[in-house]
Amino acid sequence: MARVVICGVARTPIGKFRGSLSNLSAVELGIRSVKELLNRCNIDASSGIIDEVLFGQVLQAGAGQAPARQVALGAGLPNTIAATTINKVCGSSLKAVMMAANSIKAGEYKAIIAGGMESMTNAPKFEKRNGGEKEMVPTMVHDGLWDVYNDVHMGNTGEIVANECKIS
Structure with missing residues (x-):
C-alpha cells in the first residue's frame, strides 16, 4: 500500500458574506488556491505530475458544469486530468481529501490535488x-x-x- 503524504497547502482567506471576496465565484476562488498550491510546490501545471483534482462544493447551482474540472483547467492543468466535484454538505472538502488518500493508497494515482471551494454570496436564488x-x-x-x-x-x-x- 502506498504511503500518503501532504506535500503542500494553499487556501483563500476566510471570506465574509457579501465581503471583499464577493466578486469572485467559488470556481475563481478554487482556481486561485490551486495556482498558489502549484506555485508553492514548484510544480509546472502542464507537467502532468498531478493525476487528479477532487474538490468539494455544496452550493453548485449557477457554478456551471463540473466545477472541479473548471478549477483544474483554470489553474492550467492539462485537459486530460481527471476531476470530480464532491457534495457532502459540510464535509465536502474533507471527503475530497479522504478520497484522494484512498486513491493513492490503492495505487490508482500518485499525486492528487484535493480541497474545496464555496461562495455563499454568489449562491443564486431559484x-x-x-x-x-x-x-x-x-x-x-x-x-x-x-x-x-x-x-x-x-x-x-x-x-x-x-x-x-x-x-x-
Whole structure:
C-alpha cells in the first residue's frame, strides 16, 4: 500500500458574506488556491505530475458544469486530468481529501490535488418550476444550511445535538 503524504497547502482567506471576496465565484476562488498550491510546490501545471483534482462544493447551482474540472483547467492543468466535484454538505472538502488518500493508497494515482471551494454570496436564488407561489428560494439556505431530515436550519442542530447528548 502506498504511503500518503501532504506535500503542500494553499487556501483563500476566510471570506465574509457579501465581503471583499464577493466578486469572485467559488470556481475563481478554487482556481486561485490551486495556482498558489502549484506555485508553492514548484510544480509546472502542464507537467502532468498531478493525476487528479477532487474538490468539494455544496452550493453548485449557477457554478456551471463540473466545477472541479473548471478549477483544474483554470489553474492550467492539462485537459486530460481527471476531476470530480464532491457534495457532502459540510464535509465536502474533507471527503475530497479522504478520497484522494484512498486513491493513492490503492495505487490508482500518485499525486492528487484535493480541497474545496464555496461562495455563499454568489449562491443564486431559484424559482420552483411547477405551480404554486412564485417565491424565490435562496440556494444558500435550501441546499447548504437547511437540515432536510429534521426540517430545521443547520445553525439549530448544534443546540439539538447538545441537548440530546446532554453536553454543554
